[in-house]
Amino acid sequence: MTKRTTDVAGEAHSEGGLVFHPLDQFKVTPLFGDGPVEWYTITNVTLWMALAALVITLVFAVGSRGRALVPSRLQSVGEMAYGFIHNMIEEVAGHDGVKYFPIIMTLFLFILSANFLGLIPMSFTPTSHIAVSAVLGFGVFFFVTLLGLYKHGLHFLGMFWMSDAPLVLRPIIAIIEVISYFVRPVSHSIRLAGNIMAGHAVIKVFAGFAAIAAISPVSVLAITAIYGLEVLVAFIQAYVFTILTCVYLKDALHPGH
Amino acid sequence: MTTTTTTEVAGEAAKAGMPQLDFSTFPNQIFWLLVTLTVIYLVLSRVALPRIGGTIANRKGTITADLSAAEELKQKAVAAEAAYNEALANARSEAAKIIAAAKADIQADLAKAGAKADAEIAAKAAESSKRIDEIKQGAVAAVETVAKDTAAELVGALGGKADAAAISAAVAARLKG
Numbered sequence: 001m002t003k004r005t006t007d008v009a010g011e012a013h014s015e016g017g018l019v020f021h022p023l024d025q026f027k028v029t030p031l032f033g034d035g036p037v038e039w040y041t042i043t044n045v046t047l048w049m050a051l052a053a054l055v056i057t058l059v060f061a062v063g064s065r066g067r068a069l070v071p072s073r074l075q076s077v078g079e080m081a082y083g084f085i086h087n088m089i090e091e092v093a094g095h096d097g098v099k100y101f102p103i104i105m106t107l108f109l110f111i112l113s114a115n116f117l118g119l120i121p122m123s124f125t126p127t128s129h130i131a132v133s134a135v136l137g138f139g140v141f142f143f144v145t146l147l148g149l150y151k152h153g154l155h156f157l158g159m160f161w162m163s164d165a166p167l168v169l170r171p172i173i174a175i176i177e178v179i180s181y182f183v184r185p186v187s188h189s190i191r192l193a194g195n196i197m198a199g200h201a202v203i204k205v206f207a208g209f210a211a212i213a214a215i216s217p218v219s220v221l222a223i224t225a226i227y228g229l230e231v232l233v234a235f236i237q238a239y240v241f242t243i244l245t246c247v248y249l250k251d252a253l254h255p256g257h
Numbered sequence: 258m259t260t261t262t263t264t265e266v267a268g269e270a271a272k273a274g275m276p277q278l279d280f281s282t283f284p285n286q287i288f289w290l291l292v293t294l295t296v297i298y299l300v301l302s303r304v305a306l307p308r309i310g311g312t313i314a315n316r317k318g319t320i321t322a323d324l325s326a327a328e329e330l331k332q333k334a335v336a337a338e339a340a341y342n343e344a345l346a347n348a349r350s351e352a353a354k355i356i357a358a359a360k361a362d363i364q365a366d367l368a369k370a371g372a373k374a375d376a377e378i379a380a381k382a383a384e385s386s387k388r389i390d391e392i393k394q395g396a397v398a399a400v401e402t403v404a405k406d407t408a409a410e411l412v413g414a415l416g417g418k419a420d421a422a423a424i425s426a427a428v429a430a431r432l433k434g
Contacts, residue, residue, distance in 0.1 A: 023275055028282035039284035049293040056297055060305035067312045069319060075312075082309045102302035110297055130277050131286040197277065 018211055022204035026128055026197065044124040052113040052126075060109070081109070085242065092246035096253055103143075104249075107136060108242040115196060115234035119227070127237075128196040130189065137189025140245050148252035159255040188244055195237050199230040397432075404428045 031042045060081075063074030071079055085105050089097045111127055118125025126132045148156040160177040162170055203226050210219040276282070405428050412419035 026276040028276060028279070028285060037282050037285050039288045041285055043282075043285055043289070045282075045286050046289045049289050053293050053296045053300070057300050057305075060309065061300050064305055064308045064312065067308065067315070069316055071312075078305070078309055079313060082306065082313070102298060102306055105301055105306060106294060106298045109301070110294060126286070126290065128277070129286055131283045132290050135287050135290055193277065 018208055020205060020208040022201040022208070025124065025200060025204060028129075045126055045129075048114065048117055048124045049126050051117055052110060055113045055117065056109045081105075088243060089246055089249075092243060093250040093253060097246065097249050100249060104242060104245055107140070107245060108238055111136070111192065111241055112235065112238035115238055116231075118196065118200065119230060119234060125196055125200060128193055128200060130193045133189040133193040134185075135189075136192070136241070137185040140188065140248060141185035144245075144248040144252045147249075148255060151253065152255055156252070156255050159251060184244075184248065188241065192237050192241055195233055199226065199233055202226055203230065401428060401432060404432065 028037055028043050028045055030037060031044060031047055035041070037043060059074060060078045063072070063078045066072055066075055068075060082105075085108055086098070086101060089101055089104060093100075114125060114127045117123055118128065148159075152158075160174045160181070162173050162177070165173050203223055206219050206222045206226065210216040210223075405425050408424050408428055409419055409421070412424065
């Protein structure tokens, strides 16, 4: 099967026609040498995550160094993001959610900068990988669940028992609630990785069509349009992930709705 | 045999298909993700967020202080304006009082002077009319004498002899009539 694929690709190559490798951009490869990918190997994942950390440090730690009353551009970017997430937590999770502001800010900024760095051509997008988004999603899930149990003990389970529903329906609703609660981390992580991966792959597919001279103008236009959409998606997915984290945090802090 | 081929095929398919499902890279990604998140969390929670929060709070404090100072200055300005208006009103009423007093003084002086002048005029007029009467009296007496003399002369010229008493009686009768 593999042989056939390569053969087809080889044929396509020799014709100078279509070559589609839309998923090659997601490959995890060692940065130095060509050895196996061990857990400690420095790979393109390391590089682009490090760049994300670097950008965040530059904007938020270096940019805020002036502490100016009238902020510089970089400083006001940091302050806007700070105010944005701070308000989101206060509005969604309530005032006692502000304690977890650094954690949520870390998630938001990591996803946001990884998404935006991934929009640079030839780059690698860590958030397009289910391994990354699942760690984030399940991390939030376990954190929030343990926090709820720690704060409210067994009362936390009351979240699944709708006391204002008719008694007959309560067990059924409880089952549905429990299922939906455990589906949360799955949808939370697949939503992020799926959106980012799909957009990047589609751009690559359109780029493959650009090899045909007659179609290439359409292809370039389509890539431009999808790129614009992807810029939006890069922000929206970071935003959605963060606001859902806030919602889950609210459930942990105030399980009584 | 079959299972190995299937897993091999599946592995190959994963490699050719979705790198996302290539589980051999998972430990690597998860390890570096945790390292990155730790670094970002430390940078944010230790350095960036307290600093930004401090800056924002500081700015808010400065703005509030400035606003309250402005409010205070505004109150002062309002008070100063009220004081000024009061002073102006006082000065106005003072001036009106002074004007009224001056007017009354002048009126009194005027009335006094007018009365004095009237009295003087009346005195002068009385004196004058008295003198006119005297002159009139004098003139009447002179007319009588002249008339008696003229009558006596006329009678003498006409060849009569006139009694002085008769003449004066006739003249007096004529002057009366």
